[in-house]
Amino acid sequence: MQNGSKSSRNCVVLLSGGLDSATTLAIARSRGLACCCLSFDYGQRHRYELEAAGRVARELGAVEHRVVRVDLSADAGFGHSALTDAIDVPKDRDDDGRIPVTYVPARNTIFLSIALAFAEAVEAFDIFIGVNAIDYSGYPDCRPEFIEAFERLANLATAAAAEGRGAFKIHAPLIHMNKAQIIRTGLDLGVDYSWTHSCYDPGPGGLACGRCDSCRLRLAGFAAAGAKDPAAYRKQEP
C-alpha cells in the first residue's frame, strides 16, 4: 500500500466528490498533509459523484484514493433515503426544519468508522470530513456534537489510541462556514469546482437539476461568493 510521501504526515480525507469535500481536501493539502482519500460506493443512484471524487483526488494531489463498497441500498435491507431507495428527490423544497428524505441512515457514522479503520492502516491520526452545519440540509450527522462524539469514540475504539501511539482528531474545517465562505476558501486554494458534482438527481451526462437541496445551496453559495458556478445545469422548464 502507498503510505504517502516519507516527509509528510498522513491523514485520511472523506471525499464524496462534492463541493464541500473537495474544499476539505484542499485545506488538508494546504496544511502539508499527505492525503489518503476514501470514497464510498454505497448504493447511491448515480455514479457522477464517484467520478468527480476521482477527478478531485487526482487534481488536488491525493497520495491515495480508495473507493469502498458498502451497500446501503433498499435491496441490501437499508434504503429509506431518496439517495438509495425508490423515493423522489425533493425539488424547490422550503426548509421546514425537518430532516429531509435525502438523509441516509447513519451514513456519516459508517463513513467515519471505515475512515477510522483506514487511518489505523495508514498510520494516520487526522481524519477530515467536509460536514457543515450552516448551509446544509439539517442532517443530524453533520452537527458539531456528532463530530465530537465520534472523536471521543475513536479514541476508545482503537488499538492505536489504546496503545498510546497517538490521539485521533476528527477535523471538520467547514463546520462553521457558510457556503460562500467555503467556496471562497476553495477558490483561494486553487480548487476548480468544475471537477465536483453536487446534484442529488442528475440527468443524462451528469447535468445538475438546479432544484434539489444540494443544487440550491450550491447556486446560492456561488451567488453570495460573487463567483460563477462552473457546473453544467439542465435547462429549466419554463
Next chain:
Amino acid sequence: MQNGSKSSRNCVVLLSGGLDSATTLAIARSRGLACCCLSFDYGQRHRYELEAAGRVARELGAVEHRVVRVDLSADAGFGHSALTDAIDVPKDRDDDGRIPVTYVPARNTIFLSIALAFAEAVEAFDIFIGVNAIDYSGYPDCRPEFIEAFERLANLATAAAAEGRGAFKIHAPLIHMNKAQIIRTGLDLGVDYSWTHSCYDPGPGGLACGRCDSCRLRLAGFAAAGAKDPAAYRKQEP
C-alpha cells in the same frame, strides 16, 4: 423487507457465528424481541464463521438475517490483522496485556455503525452485540466505555433519535460475564454450541485448532462450566 412479527418489537443483533453472539441472540429472543441479525463478510480468511451465523440465526428463530459485505482486507487497503491479512494467528499465547494481532482495526465501530443504519431501516432502537470484557483478547472495542460512547453517538447521529421517535440502546448482555457464565446462560436458553464456530485458524472442514486465543477461551469456558464443547477439534501433534 421483512420487519419481524407484527406483535413484537424489532431489534438488531450482530451475529458473528461464534459462541458469544449466539448466546446474545438467545438472550434477545428470550426477551420476546423479533431479531433482525447482521453478519459481515469483511475479508476474513475463512467462511466457517458465516456458515455458522446462518445456522445460528435459523435455529434460534431470527426473523431476518443479512450478510453485509465490507472489504477490510489488505487488498482493499485495510488489513493489519491476523484475521484479514497475511499475518500468522498466534497459538498458545500467554496474555501479556497487549492487544494481539488478531485485532481488526475499528471492527466493532464499523459493525455497530452499519447495525445502526439497519436499525433505522427496520425501526428498531435496540442493538445487541456479544462483546465481553472478562474472558476476551483485550480488544479496545469490547470495553464498556466503548459501548457507552457508541450509544451516545448513535443518539446524536440519527434521524430516528433527532426526531424523538426513540432512543437507541446498545445492549451488551455478556460484557461482565466470564466464559463459563456465558456458556451456562446459552445452554439454559437452548443454544446448541455445535452450531457455532470460534476458531481463528480452522483447518479443512472447519476443524478448530484448539490453540488460538479464541479456541483456548472457549475450551477453558466449557471446562469451567462443566460442559462438553461439541466443536470438532483437529488432533494435536504430540
